[in-house]
Amino acid sequence: MENALNPLEAPDLTRTDSAPREALALPQAVLWDMDGTLVDTEPYWIAAEHELVEAHGGTWSHEQALQMVGNPLTESATILQAAGVDLPSEQIIDFLISRVIEQVEVEVPWQPGARELLAELRERGVPCALVTMSYRSLAEPVVGMTPPGSFETLVCGDEVTHGKPHPEPYLVAAERLGVDVTRCVAIEDSPTGIGSAQAAGAATLGVEAVVPVPVLPGLSRTPSLALVDVDMLSRILAGDVVDLIED
Known part of the structure; x- marks a missing residue:
């Protein structure tokens, strides 16, 4: 059952059902969009x-x-x-x-909180993939400016048959990582990307950047990655809908 949170509340990193933190499973992987999500390009x-x-x-x-x-x-x-x-x-x-x-x-215009969340995911052993409609010629330089091990694979727009909002990019990312896409969290900023991630079956977090993130069933939302940590991603994976955007 999904538990919608009050967007006016500060992020509470305990589950709404008071389950202990250790009972929450980590995502098998976190699947990142690039433009607007990881970097403000x-x-x-x-x-x-x-x-x-x-x-x-x-x-x-x-x-x-x-x-x-x-x-x-x-x-x-x-x-x-x-x-x-x-x-x-x-x-x-x-x-x-x-x-x-x-x-x-x-200059790489990192989104606030993105590098910190990547670092925490590395520390806790959660693999990441970059899933972008930008071509590899752009994605590789960006990834090259993150610490080694930040991303285990890249799925780029020139490497898929169907781009977002088709689920293929996220399904390919999960396949390359050898994980179940339904046990992953996708982080996106656009309605097109959110549609792709949700269609693939990933738990999805929308980060508001250039365009508004719509209210959708099952979609968690935040105005900034600076409000997000790995425990919150685990809650989203567990079925909580975390909504920190005040409409």
């Missing part, structure tokens, strides 16, 4: 989209950019073509990725 993508559309004589609004958050890059390229970018999809994707990589190489 969505502004980099949006700036690159504006630059590209305007270079081709079109206009691009912030609202249009927000609708792209979490999309597979091939889908984003199609939308940009409709906005007036007269380039093949591959060239559009290469341009966007190159612009974001340029920014990441200057």
